[in-house]
Amino acid sequence: MSDLDQLYKETILAHNRNPHNYGKPEAWTHHAEGVNAMCGDLVQIYLSIEADRLKSVHYAGESCAISMASASMMTELSEGLSVSEWRLRFEQFKQLMNINNHDCTYEELGQANTLVTVKKFPSRIKSATLCWYAVDAAIRGLPTATTE
Amino acid sequence: MSDLDQLYKETILAHNRNPHNYGKPEAWTHHAEGVNAMCGDLVQIYLSIEADRLKSVHYAGESCAISMASASMMTELSEGLSVSEWRLRFEQFKQLMNINNHDCTYEELGQANTLVTVKKFPSRIKSATLCWYAVDAAIRGLPTATTE
Amino acid sequence: MLEEQFPGLRTKVHGKPLVYLDNAATAQRPQVVLDAINDYYQNHNANIHRGVHSLSESATELYEQARVSMAQLINAPSEKDLIFVRGCTEGVNLVAQTFVRERVKAGDEILISHLEHHSNIVPWQILCEQTGAVLKVIPMNQEGELVLDDLDQLINNKTCFMSVVHVSNSLGTINPIKELVKAAHDKGVPVLVDGAQAAPHIKVDVQDLNCDFYTVSGHKMYGPTGSGVLYGKTEHLAAMPPYHGGGEMISKVTFDSTTYNAVPAKFEAGTPNIAGGIGLGAAAEFLLSIGLDRIAARDQHLKAYTEAALNQVAGLRIIGNAAKKSPVFSFVIDGIHAHDIGTIIDHHGVAIRTGHHCTMPIFQYFNLAGTCRASLSFYNTEQDVDVLIESLNKAIAMFA
Amino acid sequence: MLEEQFPGLRTKVHGKPLVYLDNAATAQRPQVVLDAINDYYQNHNANIHRGVHSLSESATELYEQARVSMAQLINAPSEKDLIFVRGCTEGVNLVAQTFVRERVKAGDEILISHLEHHSNIVPWQILCEQTGAVLKVIPMNQEGELVLDDLDQLINNKTCFMSVVHVSNSLGTINPIKELVKAAHDKGVPVLVDGAQAAPHIKVDVQDLNCDFYTVSGHKMYGPTGSGVLYGKTEHLAAMPPYHGGGEMISKVTFDSTTYNAVPAKFEAGTPNIAGGIGLGAAAEFLLSIGLDRIAARDQHLKAYTEAALNQVAGLRIIGNAAKKSPVFSFVIDGIHAHDIGTIIDHHGVAIRTGHHCTMPIFQYFNLAGTCRASLSFYNTEQDVDVLIESLNKAIAMFA
Numbered sequence A, B: 001m002s003d004l005d006q007l008y009k010e011t012i013l014a015h016n017r018n019p020h021n022y023g024k025p026e027a028w029t030h031h032a033e034g035v036n037a038m039c040g041d042l043v044q045i046y047l048s049i050e051a052d053r054l055k056s057v058h059y060a061g062e063s064c065a066i067s068m069a070s071a072s073m074m075t076e077l078s079e080g081l082s083v084s085e086w087r088l089r090f091e092q093f094k095q096l097m098n099i100n101n102h103d104c105t106y107e108e109l110g111q112a113n114t115l116v117t118v119k120k121f122p123s124r125i126k127s128a129t130l131c132w133y134a135v136d137a138a139i140r141g142l143p144t145a146t147t148e
Numbered sequence C, D: 001m002l003e004e005q006f007p008g009l010r011t012k013v014h015g016k017p018l019v020y021l022d023n024a025a026t027a028q029r030p031q032v033v034l035d036a037i038n039d040y041y042q043n044h045n046a047n048i049h050r051g052v053h054s055l056s057e058s059a060t061e062l063y064e065q066a067r068v069s070m071a072q073l074i075n076a077p078s079e080k081d082l083i084f085v086r087g088c089t090e091g092v093n094l095v096a097q098t099f100v101r102e103r104v105k106a107g108d109e110i111l112i113s114h115l116e117h118h119s120n121i122v123p124w125q126i127l128c129e130q131t132g133a134v135l136k137v138i139p140m141n142q143e144g145e146l147v148l149d150d151l152d153q154l155i156n157n158k159t160c161f162m163s164v165v166h167v168s169n170s171l172g173t174i175n176p177i178k179e180l181v182k183a184a185h186d187k188g189v190p191v192l193v194d195g196a197q198a199a200p201h202i203k204v205d206v207q208d209l210n211c212d213f214y215t216v217s218g219h220k221m222y223g224p225t226g227s228g229v230l231y232g233k234t235e236h237l238a239a240m241p242p243y244h245g246g247g248e249m250i251s252k253v254t255f256d257s258t259t260y261n262a263v264p265a266k267f268e269a270g271t272p273n274i275a276g277g278i279g280l281g282a283a284a285e286f287l288l289s290i291g292l293d294r295i296a297a298r299d300q301h302l303k304a305y306t307e308a309a310l311n312q313v314a315g316l317r318i319i320g321n322a323a324k325k326s327p328v329f330s331f332v333i334d335g336i337h338a339h340d341i342g343t344i345i346d347h348h349g350v351a352i353r354t355g356h357h358c359t360m361p362i363f364q365y366f367n368l369a370g371t372c373r374a375s376l377s378f379y380n381t382e383q384d385v386d387v388l389i390e391s392l393n394k395a396i397a398m399f400a
């Protein structure tokens, strides 16, 4: 498979076509916006946190396929986690996307591990991590996250 | 003679050693300062104008040999001229120093014609013309002249 | 062949020959520009305006000759009306912080247009915050053209200054600058024109436009990065306060008081980008030698060819269809985000830009996060356009 | 041999081999710097921070790698504390118009020294005029050293900011920056250091100096013209208002409000001098590879040799005899104006600078209109000094 085909693997394209937990929910407790100024990715994150647990995680906005797929996968694997469990996943995802770590994957990240191929496209790493940073900002009560 | 020897001809060196009309006079009717910011030449011009005639022309200041010699020659040939006669000399001197005029000289400029060699050193032309611009400024009642 | 003079075009990208369609971001430079830079560093390497030694004299001559060439390119009445700047951004900021800041009062209006690049928006927002002035905007329509119907109200007795773009970097729209300047002048309002995208495409004549200021980025007109000029009318430049303080812009300094130098030195504090200025002069000479008429003709040919080709692509929509436009195409494709298109076609050697192109308000108007933008130069070929189309079709197939 | 790496040194002047002793005005550049510039234009020619395409990515990487190299050169805690500027002049003006302008009130004092270059005087005079602040000056003595006896009064509760030169371009004096910074900080006064002449000669360690800001000109440290950096402490840069408005320094723009980007982008509006920045990185790597210790040792050797040689010339007087100085010699010769000396020795291939070297107040102190200045680099040789001395003697003979 060419690098390009790896980047736009079927899993990713499928999530992009049918994103999970997409759309602004009726109610939420936490919200943040994620902006990737350079390429124009913009992600809205809506969380319902109850008793320190992420009851629901939704996202909206217009983004590239990598960003959409990553957000779709992220919301799936985040739902139901406690905030501290989620933070651990975030750290693992950052490691997964760290250009200096070669091909490490984490069982807990499930399908999101397929995003490891993004590392071959350094300018796209921010597309994959944006939604995670936005959830982190929402949990902290910050209005926006950038991927800087 | 090398270009350099032509620039620092005996006439010029002599004027530099024994400048005529050098020093601040007791009295004057017009004064202006000439500044050549780049090289630090600074010339003070003192005129006594009576009935539209340059009765006396003095200069002071610290300048390079070209500037000193040019001022020394200029004061000599200016004294006694009417303002309009002086302006004519000024025009001639500007022509003499004009890099596009090849080797033209003007009888009326006398010894100052020796300064024609300065044209081979474009960065020094301003040294030669500074005192003339300062006299022009003094006549016009301006406090300073630059060679721009 | 003109394109052979551009060494940057011979690059390979992912093993494919580069198809460079990101000229509105920055152009490639012809060999003559690189030669001018190298010649300065190798044979005339000295500071300028400062030394009596020969090296410094010849460096100064080269630098000042570049000013003359740039004056000729934009038909300025004198090269002394040109200030060397880093680029358009510095040009706009300079005018905002000197000429305009001095004359603006709280409640005054600064008029820009909806087509502006951030560099002709943010400096005015900063100035408004500093002074209490108010930013006003000439609206645009669905074609990406300015709507001048209410110009008479927009330019009113509160209007202090107008700053407008000559050619839009996002949509290619060529604005009717002469008309805008006339309308502003009728009410006594001075005008700055952002010529970043005009200089590489159009014969710019600042005297004919009669604008008060005009600014140009060197790197977009085939010159070096970090170079550019700001043209200003003589009387404005003479009356304006200085911008940066430093060497060269003074004629006398004491701790008590300082006398400023004559224009343009007054605005050129410190050691400038000497190599950049000299290279810019070479770029101006290069453009003059080709002739802006020939470039404009080539532009129109490439524009027609590209427009027709893009319109053949399924699901592709061109944003911006001004009657007068330069060969710049913003477009979106159904179901594929611009960023993905950019990545995919880059793998086929095609360099375009994706995103908001530093003109977020334009895309807020169109309710888009961004577009793909293919911006062409005279050195681009029909074959370049064919490769673009092929690669777009591959992206579409991938997402189908 | 190091000097062989500098193509500019192979120039002939009036048929004579160039003896370049005007390094304090601008340095020659090593081939590696020219190669870095050409490599960018030939193989990575694109705008930075803006495109998804590969060319733009590799250009961005080169540019950001240069920031890392510069951070290493001056031992900044992070490359994000470095803002690319045109040179020291822009660095000083930027700090004056953002950090200081925001905090200064009428009656406050700005403290500089008598040894400053115009670029560290005039920006403060302009700021004083804008705000009603007052300029104060640390005095100097006959040796050209700062007199610190009254520092305790000079830094008082009105003092808002201090800006001092690290190494004097006219006299070579190396100032006790660490001590000055400590004295200022003891009274809560932030400090900017003008490092234009320090970077090419001295191991600069901004963390050890503990200064708040430090600025460097690329062209004086063997880098390209139009390049340089301003270092600032993280917390200052984060809190400061932006400087230029434009592209890249924003994260979101609407006509109603604009959000600024993170540091350093916040201060880097518009397309920067990309080739210049990349070349500057190469210059930093070059200096690091030689080692500043070796350069300092070479400096001291050349300084001793030159000083002894100049002292043999009849009627020559060196101005500035600081205990700690870099190899810069200002001098006058009885009965010959500096300008004449400059012209004459240029005919023997020797390039020095004459005049006030953009430090008029220093020469007002010495009651001189100007001096000759020979400023040496590590690539100069004893033979260069011998040619200087010979040519000076010829000038003296001519005027005898």
Ligand SMILES: Cc1ncc(COP(=O)(O)O)c(C=O)c1O
Binding pocket: C247, C269, C270, C271, C272, D024, D025, D086, D087, D088, D089, D090, D117, D119, D120, D165, D167, D168, D169, D194, D196, D197, D217, D219, D358
């Ligand atoms: C001590 C000092 N400070 C500041 C400057 C100004 O640097 P630039 O002209 O590169 O802006 C110079 C250069 O002449 C200098 O020598």
Ligand SMILES: Cc1ncc(COP(=O)(O)O)c(C=O)c1O
Binding pocket: C024, C025, C086, C087, C088, C089, C090, C117, C119, C120, C165, C167, C168, C169, C194, C196, C197, C217, C219, C358, D247, D269, D270, D271, D272
């Ligand atoms: C229309 C327009 N104006 C201004 C600018 C800013 O120019 P620079 O980045 O060279 O300062 C650009 C470049 O992106 C532009 O396209």
